[in-house]
Amino acid sequence: MSEVIVVTSGKGGVGKTTVCANIGSGLALLGNKVVLIDTDIGLRNLDVVMGLENRIIYNLVDVVEGSCRIKQALIKDKRCEGLFLLPSAQTKDKSAVTPEQMKKLTDTLRDEFDFILLDCPAGIEQGFRNAIAGAEHAVVVTTPEVSSIRDADRVIGLLEAAGITKKELLINRIRPELVRRGDMMSLEDIGEILEIPMIGAFTDHEEIVIAGNSGEPVAGRDDSLGQAFMEVCRRLMGEEIPVTIPEDKKHLFGRIRSILNRK
């Protein structure tokens, strides 16, 4: 059975696109047929994070306007069997697509794919309404800052109002040393405020930046970060795995060094 998942946040710059790219790759590595749809019309980025920016011919707006067939616009990721990208348009604006058109598109894609992942733009206007129109499941990405959590809370309310009952939280850019000394909210604190189940938690990981530079998702890699994304994907597929925070090795070694230096 096919599932349409929107990756959203409210606030910009929290890591939605990176999370979307890695969840998409991870689900495909687990044997699913996955399509990622960039719904950020005018500010597309998912193609860059996926390293597929040079292969775009048609885009989302071309598809909904009927200028091309869906298959012509889908870009197959050659590195990962079963993974496809439907890029967004860079020269149009959010009003180029309506929520009804998006719903029709996702309904059509359900016949072909196991997972349809929608990368939602920041904000709660037209782009957000387009992205959530066809979704029945939402992954809300937040960082542990007050502004980001407040926006996530607003988005959760809007998702609820739109009838999306399945909502899960992914907390990004945690800094464990700040949590330990009480200067950053813990996973439990954030969970208590937002009141939705948690599907994943990530530290502020250097590897994400490094992988992003060359357009390579990290999911499936043989390190704690890659495996943490795979765990998120397994949770999305219904497995019950406890949420843990993957440590950034560089931060871990830095911490050990600083403790030793103090003695």
Add this chain to the structure above:
Amino acid sequence: MKKTGYAQTAHQTGRIAKMRLRQMKIAEATDCSMEELEQMKEELARTISKYINIGNHDIHLYLKRGKKATILVSTVTLPSSLGDEAPEIMKRSS
């Protein structure tokens, strides 16, 4: 005292952040300003204190998100539940 590096900062700003978010959530859900919420707590405390010996700080407001509705819940911490910290007047009356 030996410094560990993980010592608590003067205010533990994570707690402040959590408290502010809780207040914001209530203010946004009820469409009341922070001042109005404080007034509400004072009025609740005034009414309840006619029957039970409580102060403003014993009234807490929080939101509970149900499937069909969001509920504003007010809780009252009873002085007798605080053991030795209970006010003297409460200990005498019990």
